[in-house]
Every structure is written in C-alpha cells, then in structure tokens.
Amino acid sequence: MQLSNYGEFPADIPVIAEDELFLYPFMISPLFLSDEENISAATKAIEENSLVIVCTTKPSHSGKRDFESLYDAGVIGSIMRKVALPDGRVKVLFQGLARAKSMYEVSANPLIAHVSVMEPTEVHSLKVDAILEVLREKVRTLSGVSNYFPPDLLKTIEENHDHNRIIDLICSTVKLKKEQAYNLFVELDTEKRFLDLIDYLIDEIEANKLQKEIRSKVHTHIEKVNKEYFLKEQLKQIQKELGTDNSRDEEIEEYRKKLEAKKEKMTKDAYKEINKQLERYSRMHPDSSDSSMTQTYLEWVLDIPFGEISKKSLHIDNVEAQLDKDHFSLEKPKKRIVEYFAVKELLELRGINNKKSAGAILCFSGPPGVGKTSLANSIATALKRPLIRIALGGLEDVNELRGHRRTYVGAMPGRITQGLIDAKKMNPVIVLDEIDKVSRSQRGDPTAALLEILDPEQNNEFRDYYLNFDLDLSNVIFIATANDVGRIPAPLRDRMEFISVSSYTPQEKFEIASRYLLPQEIKKHGLKKSELNISKPALKELIHSYTREAGVRNLRRRLADLSRKVAKEILQHSDVKKVSVTLKNLKEFFDKSVFEIEKTDKVAVVGVVNGLAWTAVGGDVLKIESIRIKGKGGMQLTGSLGEVMKESARIAMSVVKTLIDTKKLKISTDNLPMTFKEKEDGIVIDPSEVYKRYDLHIHVPDGATPKDGPSAGIAMVSVISSILSSKKIRSEVAMTGEVSLSGDVLPIGGLKEKLIAAHKAGMTKVLIPAKNYERDLEDIPKEVQDSIEIIGVTRVEEVLKQVLI
Incomplete structure (x- = not known):
C-alpha cells in the first residue's frame, strides 16, 4: 500500500493520540482506543476512506486530548480493521506508511490536523556506510548483553540497505524515552540520526553490561547461599546419623x-x-x-531460682500501714497479722534462724467476699515479695502438689515448684486458696502432701517427685484461705494459725463501698470522679436491698453494673456530663432488689419464732413455724432439715413435755379437744394431756435450702411451747442457742454473723447462751451492740419468760 494512493499532501486528516509509544512507518500495530476523541477520529477515517496520523502524547500532558498535548510529529497510516470490544473499547489495526508533521489544528471534535509528509535526506556515501557498520556493530554488542533483538530482527538489520528503515527498526526495539524517540523521529538528516542513535546505543550497552554484572553477582551469591544451606543440611543429617549434632x-x-x-x-x-x-x-x-x-x-x-531471695527487710510498720490502706475495719484480723510478723521481725533483728517460726502458715477463714485473698495481696505488697496463688478447690490428684514421677507421659513438677519458678524467688508469698475444698480420691490424698508442705519441721526438705531432690520451703510465707474450717482435716488444722475474717455490718459495707469499691470501679471503667455521684441514702439502700452476702463481692459487682450504665449514658448523650444516683432513681439502674433479711413486722403471733442461723454467706434470720393438729402426740418436721437439727427438735419436744409435766409451763384447758362422751360426763382434762391430744407440724421456710446444726434448740423450745400453750411470741425477739435434754442453754458458733443478721432485720432483743455472752461479746461491732439488747440465758425457763406473752 502506497501513500500516493490517498491523494496529495499536505492534507487535512484525523488525528489519533497514543499514550505509550512512538509508531514508525512500515509497522502494523493494534491500537486499543477508549477515548471518544480517538474513536471518533478512527470512525471518520474509515467512513471517508482516508488516512489518519498517530501522534504520541507529551510526557507532561494532563490527560486532556487536544492539539497542544501532542507531539507535532507522527506516523501517517491507514486503518486496516476496526473491532468493538465488550468492555466498550475499540480495537483497530493500524499500518504505518510515512513520517509526517502536523502543521496546525483544523477541527477539535474529532481532532483533525493539517499534515505534511516529512521527507528525510537519503545520502549514500562511504562515510554513511561506515557509520552504518558501526551502528550494526553496536546493535550486535547490545544484543549480546540484553534480550532486545531477536535473531530474525538482527538478520533484517544486517541485510537491509534502507538507512531510515534500519533506524526505525532499532528505535522501535530499544527502550527510548519519549523525548529521545521524538528527537530521533523528527530528525531529517540521516547521518545525524545514525550518530545520535549510536550515542544512545553506547549508553544502553554500558547500562546493560552493569546490570548483567550485578545480576551475575547476585546470582552467584544466591547460588553460594543455596550451596551452603544444602551442604549444612547434608552435614546435619550426617551428624544426626552419627549422633554428633x-x-x-x-x-x-x-x-x-x-x-x-x-x-x-x-x-x-x-x-x-x-x-x-x-x-x-x-x-x-x-x-x-x-x-x-x-x-x-x-x-x-534450671529455671528454679536456687538461692534467689527478696532482700527487703521486714518492718511491721510497713505491714500495718499497707493493711490499713487496703482494708477498712477488720481490726482483729489486722492485729493478728501484725503480731504474726512482729515475731518474724524480732527473730531477724536478733539473728535467730528459727525455721519453725519462719515456716508457720496463716489461714484466713470466713465467708466469700470478706477480703481473705486481698489480705494476702496486701501482705505480699508490704513485704515486696512476689505473690503466687494456687487454687486448691476440687484438687484430687496428690501429684498436682508433689509433682509427677518422670516415668509418666506428660510429667510435670508440682504446683509449689512451678510457683517458685514463676516467682523467680525462693521466698514468695504463696496463697493456698480454698484449702477446705481439697478432696481425696483414688489418686491419693492431697491433704497428706500439704502436711509436709506446711509443717515447719519438714518443709525445709520438701521432696518433689519430678525433681527427685529436696527443696527448702522454709523461707516461703504460706497463707491459706478457707470458708469452713471444720472441713479441714485435723492434722492439717494443727499446722495453721487461724485468723477469722467474719461478716461486715451495713455501716462497714457503706464505708468500704464509698472509700474503696466505688473509686476503684470508677477508675476501672474509664470514668472521672465528677461524672458519677451516688448519694448516701442510695448507697445504703443498694447495700441493704440489692446484695445478699457477708462480704462485699456482690456489692462490687453492683457498683460495676452502675459504672457501665453511666459510661453508656455519657457516650450516647453528649449533653450528659454527670450522673447522680439517688433513692428516687435507684430502680432505673437496677432491675430488682434482693431482700436479704425480712424486717420484723412487730406483731406477736402464736407458733412463729425468730431463730438465728449461720450460712456460708453470713448470718440469717429463720422464721420457724408450727401448727397443732388434733392427733395423738406425733411430730412432723419439714424444711430440708439435717439430722442434727431434727434431733434438736425432738430434744426440744421432750424439754417442753417436762416443763408441762412439772407445771413450769402453764397450759389452758379451755380449747383442748374432747370426745363427746368426755363432754357429757363433764370430765376435767389434765393440762399435761395437751401434748397427747395434738400432732405438731414444725416447718422452717425456704424449704429448698438445706439447714442443719444444733443452734436452733431454744427457738424450737419456744415455738413448741407457744403452739401448745396458745401463747404469743414477741416478734421483735430473736434467739440462738443449743438446748440440752435437761433444759440448759449451750454455747454456739457464728455469733457475730447471727447478731448482724438480727440487726439488719430490725430486732430489738436477742437471746444468746450466757457463755457466748461472756466470751464473744467483745467481737460484736459496737453499732450492733448499741441497737440491740443482748441477753445471756442459761436455762429454757429464762427464754420462755422473755419471749412468751
């Protein structure tokens, strides 16, 4: 196809803009057109059977297709084929014919330019032929250090004698920048085109030689690394086979x-x-x-910290200050702890190495949530020693403490040894939590291992089965915690120094909540002190009606609930800067109240008495009820009572019968059941017949909760006496005490918790055994003593005198 077939030039023809590369005459190239301007130009050329000029965009063009954004030189050619693609683009097959220059813009849409053909000066001389040979030599050299020229292209360059065609072939193959390509493209002097191209090829040869050298070095290094790795792996395998790794x-x-x-x-x-x-x-x-x-x-x-000891000297002032800082009330436990460490400090000051004293163990006993573990934390903080907590609840396998023998798969050291490794010291504070819940099974008795761990005579040579050598535990401060001391085996109890941590009064809970719990929860939930305010009445109501416990654990949870709700309120409402909780809006923050102890109604009734009980979560007031039914002297007991409590009821029945027989309890015969014949005959019934003519039913409400213990003895006597004598019982009086068959009132335990419960229930008078009155009254909070009249009794007659109306 010749240019002469398309008419005379200069002529006005459509312009197609190409972004990437320069096209050269005699090239057949596919072009992918996506711009509307290019597609319009191609369509116009096909419709009018005219040529087009393909011009390359300048490097600095802004993306807009206009005459100024294009180089003023390009290739004139024809569009051989046009195909519409599915993605909206148009593919055309373009055949270049000649180099041309666009003189000026004729039309903007589609872009049409006035174009003239560029006629290069074709010179055939010895000088140009010599330059051509140099060019061919440089091309051969460049092909040796790069992959620019395939063999068939090299052959074409060697055999072709059209100087400008050779230059165009080389320019289309090597990587020229747009500016370089343009300068070579528009140059009409063939000799100068040759020389400029040779200069470029020389630079390209040097660059490719350098790249090839770098690639060679990198490849050599990689091969060396791979070789070394391969040889090392082979050496490892050989060493493993020989056993010499x-x-x-x-x-x-x-x-x-x-x-x-x-x-x-x-x-x-x-x-x-x-x-x-x-x-x-x-x-x-x-x-x-x-x-x-x-x-x-x-x-x-090798991780065991042999000989590593915390060097801080023991000072009981530090211990006392830390305990006062972290805990409100608990005066007696804190005093006992300070006394315990006073002995240790005195031994240190006088240089006495008393292993027996050093290894003694404290045991904090009391209901959940009263601060047993936190006391241990305070001790560790004051002594600057690491704290290790070992939970013993439900522990059945003795190897958990002593360590497994190494013959077993998965054998490990015992928890004591692991605790020393974690602490990185040989004298940490180790808390043995819930020591009363250790249980015995077919895998051994963990309490037997605890005997050796806690015994000052033995724990300086504690043998861990896994280690197979002795460890000195005499420098360790062991602190145990327990809810029920009675469940700890007697030999183990003998090794312990017990410190009772009992229930808190409502006032103590209020002080703890306001001084410690509330500030801690406010800080924990990211609040500021000014953003949450709870009034004193609201806090007291929260303690009284929304918690049921001896300690303050549930109270802390309630305050955490409140803090979360306040945090949500502040985030969702930008205008809320402070939330105040009062008695009026307390129910908005909490779903329902848990009435811990029912307040007394102060109405005397027959057959209902207030007994006091000790539970795992503190004291409680039990309403013991009784009714009489016409019968023959039988007795029925309900309310999930244990054997000891049932025996107390039977003892109480016998004691009341004795009181009736000896006329110490007066019985009215007016309402006694009589047969028809007895009424006709006018028989006068002996008052002592009363317990033979009625069946009694005694019930302790909250029937789903198991109850046991002897301390309801005098309450049983009172309720039986009331129902048989038809006398009312004072509802504001509560009582606790075991009763003997002869009518003596015997001492009981848990007095503090029981009296606190009576105080919460609004009782005005409490009857307790005289021996408890003499020895335990100093442990009762002053707040409770001031609000309740506490009376010590020795006989059931004194009890009945106080309660029956």
Missing part, C-alpha cells in the same frame, strides 16, 4: 553453664541429680523418647 552440643554446653552458675546456691543432692541427668542427656540419641523427656526436665530444674 553440633547444635545439640551447643545446647548441652548452655545447660552446663547454667548449672555451674547455680552450683554454689543449690544443695549437693540437687547438683548431683541435675548433673547426672545432664550427662545422660549428652549420651542419648537425639531422636529417642527419653531425650526429649530429659531435656524437658533440665529446662524445668
């Missing part, structure tokens, strides 16, 4: 260094055992099962 040797050497560093601080037996196992490990095949087990053993034992 260097990394394993380094590991063994590291273990030896650790052992030697700790040699002076450990006992001879410990060093001997660890060294023995290390020697065995060094002789073992690395793939054997014993090898991994022995390695695990070495890692455990």
Whole structure:
C-alpha cells in the first residue's frame, strides 16, 4: 500500500493520540482506543476512506486530548480493521506508511490536523556506510548483553540497505524515552540520526553490561547461599546419623553453664541429680523418647531460682500501714497479722534462724467476699515479695502438689515448684486458696502432701517427685484461705494459725463501698470522679436491698453494673456530663432488689419464732413455724432439715413435755379437744394431756435450702411451747442457742454473723447462751451492740419468760 494512493499532501486528516509509544512507518500495530476523541477520529477515517496520523502524547500532558498535548510529529497510516470490544473499547489495526508533521489544528471534535509528509535526506556515501557498520556493530554488542533483538530482527538489520528503515527498526526495539524517540523521529538528516542513535546505543550497552554484572553477582551469591544451606543440611543429617549434632552440643554446653552458675546456691543432692541427668542427656540419641523427656526436665530444674531471695527487710510498720490502706475495719484480723510478723521481725533483728517460726502458715477463714485473698495481696505488697496463688478447690490428684514421677507421659513438677519458678524467688508469698475444698480420691490424698508442705519441721526438705531432690520451703510465707474450717482435716488444722475474717455490718459495707469499691470501679471503667455521684441514702439502700452476702463481692459487682450504665449514658448523650444516683432513681439502674433479711413486722403471733442461723454467706434470720393438729402426740418436721437439727427438735419436744409435766409451763384447758362422751360426763382434762391430744407440724421456710446444726434448740423450745400453750411470741425477739435434754442453754458458733443478721432485720432483743455472752461479746461491732439488747440465758425457763406473752 502506497501513500500516493490517498491523494496529495499536505492534507487535512484525523488525528489519533497514543499514550505509550512512538509508531514508525512500515509497522502494523493494534491500537486499543477508549477515548471518544480517538474513536471518533478512527470512525471518520474509515467512513471517508482516508488516512489518519498517530501522534504520541507529551510526557507532561494532563490527560486532556487536544492539539497542544501532542507531539507535532507522527506516523501517517491507514486503518486496516476496526473491532468493538465488550468492555466498550475499540480495537483497530493500524499500518504505518510515512513520517509526517502536523502543521496546525483544523477541527477539535474529532481532532483533525493539517499534515505534511516529512521527507528525510537519503545520502549514500562511504562515510554513511561506515557509520552504518558501526551502528550494526553496536546493535550486535547490545544484543549480546540484553534480550532486545531477536535473531530474525538482527538478520533484517544486517541485510537491509534502507538507512531510515534500519533506524526505525532499532528505535522501535530499544527502550527510548519519549523525548529521545521524538528527537530521533523528527530528525531529517540521516547521518545525524545514525550518530545520535549510536550515542544512545553506547549508553544502553554500558547500562546493560552493569546490570548483567550485578545480576551475575547476585546470582552467584544466591547460588553460594543455596550451596551452603544444602551442604549444612547434608552435614546435619550426617551428624544426626552419627549422633554428633553440633547444635545439640551447643545446647548441652548452655545447660552446663547454667548449672555451674547455680552450683554454689543449690544443695549437693540437687547438683548431683541435675548433673547426672545432664550427662545422660549428652549420651542419648537425639531422636529417642527419653531425650526429649530429659531435656524437658533440665529446662524445668534450671529455671528454679536456687538461692534467689527478696532482700527487703521486714518492718511491721510497713505491714500495718499497707493493711490499713487496703482494708477498712477488720481490726482483729489486722492485729493478728501484725503480731504474726512482729515475731518474724524480732527473730531477724536478733539473728535467730528459727525455721519453725519462719515456716508457720496463716489461714484466713470466713465467708466469700470478706477480703481473705486481698489480705494476702496486701501482705505480699508490704513485704515486696512476689505473690503466687494456687487454687486448691476440687484438687484430687496428690501429684498436682508433689509433682509427677518422670516415668509418666506428660510429667510435670508440682504446683509449689512451678510457683517458685514463676516467682523467680525462693521466698514468695504463696496463697493456698480454698484449702477446705481439697478432696481425696483414688489418686491419693492431697491433704497428706500439704502436711509436709506446711509443717515447719519438714518443709525445709520438701521432696518433689519430678525433681527427685529436696527443696527448702522454709523461707516461703504460706497463707491459706478457707470458708469452713471444720472441713479441714485435723492434722492439717494443727499446722495453721487461724485468723477469722467474719461478716461486715451495713455501716462497714457503706464505708468500704464509698472509700474503696466505688473509686476503684470508677477508675476501672474509664470514668472521672465528677461524672458519677451516688448519694448516701442510695448507697445504703443498694447495700441493704440489692446484695445478699457477708462480704462485699456482690456489692462490687453492683457498683460495676452502675459504672457501665453511666459510661453508656455519657457516650450516647453528649449533653450528659454527670450522673447522680439517688433513692428516687435507684430502680432505673437496677432491675430488682434482693431482700436479704425480712424486717420484723412487730406483731406477736402464736407458733412463729425468730431463730438465728449461720450460712456460708453470713448470718440469717429463720422464721420457724408450727401448727397443732388434733392427733395423738406425733411430730412432723419439714424444711430440708439435717439430722442434727431434727434431733434438736425432738430434744426440744421432750424439754417442753417436762416443763408441762412439772407445771413450769402453764397450759389452758379451755380449747383442748374432747370426745363427746368426755363432754357429757363433764370430765376435767389434765393440762399435761395437751401434748397427747395434738400432732405438731414444725416447718422452717425456704424449704429448698438445706439447714442443719444444733443452734436452733431454744427457738424450737419456744415455738413448741407457744403452739401448745396458745401463747404469743414477741416478734421483735430473736434467739440462738443449743438446748440440752435437761433444759440448759449451750454455747454456739457464728455469733457475730447471727447478731448482724438480727440487726439488719430490725430486732430489738436477742437471746444468746450466757457463755457466748461472756466470751464473744467483745467481737460484736459496737453499732450492733448499741441497737440491740443482748441477753445471756442459761436455762429454757429464762427464754420462755422473755419471749412468751
């Protein structure tokens, strides 16, 4: 196809803009058109059977297709084929014919320019032929250091004699920048085009040589690294086959260094055992099962902090200050703790190494949530020692404490040893939580192991089965916690120093909540002090009606609930800067109240008495009810009563019968059931017949809750006496005390919790055994003593005198 077939030039023809590259004459190239301007130009050329000029956009063009954004030179050619693509683009096949220059713009849409053909000066001379040979040499050199020229293209360059065609072929193959390509494209002097292209090829050859050298070096380095890696892996496999793994040797050497560093601080037996196992490990095949087990053993034992002791001196002033800072009330427990550490400080000051005193154990006993574990935390803080907590609740396997023998799969040291490793000291404070809930099973008795751990005579040589050597636990401060001391085996109790932490009064709870719990929860929930305010009456109502406990754990949860609701309120309402909780809006923050103890109604009734009971969550007031039914002297007991409580009821029945028979309890015969014949005959019934003519039913409400214990004895006597004598019982009086068959009132336990419960229920008078009155009254909070009249009784007659109306 010739240019002459399309008419004379200069002529006005459509312009297609190309972004990426320069096209050259005699090239057939596909062009993908997406711009409307290009598509319009191509369509116009096809419709009018005219040529088009393809011009390249300048590097600085803004994306707009206009005459100014294009180079003023391009290739005139024809569109051989046009195909519409599915994505909206148009593909055209363009054949270049000649270089041309666009003179000026004729039309903007589609873009049409006035174009003239560029006629290069074709010179054939010896000089140009010599330059051409140099050019061909540079092309051959460049093809040797790059992949620009395929063999068939090299052959074409060698055999072709059209100078400008050769230049165009080379320019279309090498990577020219737009400005370089344009300068070569518009140059009409063939000799100068040759020389400029040679200069470019020289630069390109040097650049490609450098790149090839760098690639060669990188490749050589990678090959070297791969070779070394391959050889090292081969060496490892060979060493493993021979049992001489260097990394394993380094590991063994590291273990030896650790052992030697700790040699002076450990006992001879410990060093001997660890060294023995290390020697065995060094002789073992690395793939054997014993090898991994022995390695695990070495890692455990070499982490034990032999000889590492917290150096801080003991000062009871620090202990006392920390306890006062962290806890309100609890005066007696805090006093006992300070006395305990006073002995230890005195021994330290006088240089007396008394192992028995050093290893003694404290045991905080009391209901949940009263601060047993937090007292241990305060002790650890005051002594600047690490705190380790070991939960013993439900522990059945003795190996959990003593460690597993290494013959078992998955063997590990006991919890005591693990605690020392975690603490990184040999004298931490270890809290044995819920020591009363340790249970015995077929896997051994953990309490027996605890005897050795806690006994000052033995714990300086505690043997962990896994370690197979003795550890000195005499410097450890053990602190146990328990809810029910009675469930701890007697030999274990003998090793302990018990400190009772009992219930809090409502006033104490109020002080704890306002001083500690509320500020802590405000801080924990990201609030400011000014953003949450709870009034004193609201806080007291929250304590009284929304918690049921001896301690303050549930109270803390309630305050946390309140803090979360306040945080949500502040986030959702930008105008809310402060939330105030009062008695009026308290119910808006809490779903329902839990009435801990029902207030007395102060109405005397027959057959209902207020008994006082001790529970795991503090004291409680039990309403013991009784009714009489016409019968023959039987008695029925309901309310999930235990055997001891049932026996108390039967004893109480016998005591009341004795009181009736001896006429110490007067019975009215007016309402006694009589047969028809007895009424006709006018028989006068003996008052002592009363318990033979009625059946009694005694019930303790809250029937789903198990109840047991002897302390309801005098309450049972009172309710039976009331129902048989038809006398009312004072409703504002509560009582607790065990009764003997002879009518004596015997002492009971849990007096403080019971009296606090009576105080909460609004009782004005409480009857307690005289012996408890003499010995336990000093433990009762002054607030309770001031609000309740406490009377000590020794006989049931005194009880009946106080309660029956």
